[in-house]
């Protein structure tokens with residue numbers, strides 16, 4: 618992502634750590650497994666497409682309650698506010 622776009626932004630809300638935190642936030646983002654790791658079987662590999670880049674707030678909100686939300690569900694919650 619960083620190579621392709623030159624920046625890292627949350628896939629849900631577009632938060633960009635470097636824009637808010639400057640140098641300290643540069644190249645920072647969290648990585649969310651869209652397929653829960655505990656559901657993976659031995660030998661399963663994580664593909665890049667199974668990962669979503671999200672900011673810390675969105676990541677917490679995804680995991681705050683069961684069922685965990687997917688990226689699209691969280692995005693539509695934000696849009697509804």
Ligand SMILES: [Zn+2]
Pocket residue numbers: 627628629630631632671672673674675676
């Ligand atoms: Zn976010």
Ligand SMILES: [Zn+2]
Pocket residue numbers: 648649650676679680
């Ligand atoms: Zn996660």
